[in-house]
Amino acid sequence: MNTSLTLLDRNLQLVRYPQDLQHPSWQAWDAADEYIIEYVEQNVQGLQHQSISIYNDDFGALACWFADFKPLWVSDSYVAKQSCLVNLQQNNIPVESVIFYDSVTSVDSPAELVLLKIPKTTALLEQQLIDLQARVIPSTTVIAAGKATFIQKSTLALFEKYLGSTTTSLAKKKARLIFCQPTGCKSHASPYPTIWFTDKPRFEISNLANVFARQQLDIGARFMLEHLSKLANMDSKTVIDLGCGNGVLGLHILNQNKKTKVVFVDESYMAVASAKQNVLANLPEKESGSEFIVNNCLDDFSEKSKFSEVDIVLCNPPFHQQNAITDHIAWQMFKDAKSLLQSGGQLFVVGNRHLDYPSKLKRLFGNVTTVATNQKFSILSASKR
Template structure:
């Protein structure tokens, strides 16, 4: 992995967290970061006023590190991005303080209106929409609002959101396949957020589930096909300690609670919005079982593994892990997340425990699981998806 970031005679060492799992071709910044930094530094040269900077969706902390001397507020929905920021700020011994806010924290926590808002265009348009709605309550007409993204991500839909929620919007010319978005805050209308979206589905035993989905939750509009295939095949007992890994809105964990009301469920996701949605959905559907549930923001299962006592097998008390792994991180397609999920699950499961995985056939998860667990069984399949089960021996 390339870690040497140099721009405008400044030099940083930047990593994508977790560095040990990253492909050597990846790096912690992109041309959109560079274009945004160059533009801001050029315009700041003629601005002697102290800048109050607000940063959204900084993938791995490059923007937070660069502007740390301005003591920016930094907003992210990603646990991995937050950990990347921690690693990079620490590694570079930076001056100033970066104040972190998760995406579920209200922007009203910010003491004063920002003079400069920097946005990396996220993958999910719904997340961008929610952030622009939130911005309406704290920005002023003289606030400079600049976004950056790859050319392919700066679509008419993206520009339409800026126009609708903020005001007149224009773009820069493309440079290194990235471009900037400039928006003026002129709207007098404060919009009501359309999020969370709410819909219902049935658990395996017919229990009706009401699912609330924050803006950045995976498959927030309907039950995703992986969960739809997985749910009828889930086997859960009251004595089980279950992990819903990459939980999203928590539908697999909710299905487990419907099937076995006395089981314990830990919901794990790297999205703070997902964890918040999962908790609200347990409160709505199974309030009596809330005390049996835990909600953990984590990169795969590392936050749980940190609590395992070395060489003490009985601390590995989880009996089942249900997982529908993602195959991308930010805008990069990668299999390292699935590999780490499988490895972490094996490390955390008790002997005799099971990892149950659903995924597209072409991803060949059975090869990874066989290497890790020594064997794998097909629980169910169709033309596109397969459910695999691996037991810890």
């Protein structure tokens, strides 16, 4: 893995988190990071006198570079925050140099310079621009960066709609910058959360902007719900909904089992907040039997959870981290589940049939059973012996 960012006669050592599970060809910054750093250093005057806000800094490259100016840092990703913390430490930068905020905590202070990486999810970008309406002042400068293919006319239109006059740069190494000068008089309301309803039972599902399957029940979760009754007797058990998203699986488990406890875990702050809202809105009496944890898979779970024994883990693993296709998240989920489950505990996984989950589970658990399958998905079961 390339860990050395050398730019403008300066060097940073940067890694992805967790470092030991990353592909050797990956690095913890991209051309958009380099482009925005070069532009700011060469064109923005008086950085030491400006309040800097950084959004969507995937692995902390921007935070480390501009740490001398004590930036305010905002992300929806727990993994991104952990990467940033590791990279600050690697470069001997005090953690206190960066002021951390998650995506569900409001920021009230004015922003004079905003550095924003374009996120993969357009809805998240829209919500962040709406949030910035309350923070910009007439002198605010907004500079965004992303892959050139991500910056469409619709992207520029969002900046125009919510903030003000917007232009873009020429492409450089397949990256592009966006320059926005806020007018300071826009106050559009947010269209989020998105709300839809399940059938039988009819649950109201609320989804903040960055939640996976924000607009409808995703087909993997739908397939899992169809076969929940086949998985195991979950009554009086402790179940982890790992990678919970809006919590729809855990919500149905709570509804079907009177004494079951469910722990909702996701690396997205918006996902966990949505899952909690959905339990409170639909099954408020089950709040005491629920727990909501923002985490990287099941890192240090026993220190973060009030439940000491886990009987069942359910997951629908993602196979992307930021813009990279990867199986390391699934692999960590499987390893963490095995480590945490008590003897006889079970892991249930739903995933696309073309993914190599059966061999991975067999390597870890020594056993794997197909619970259900269709043309696209399989539900697999592995038991801890």
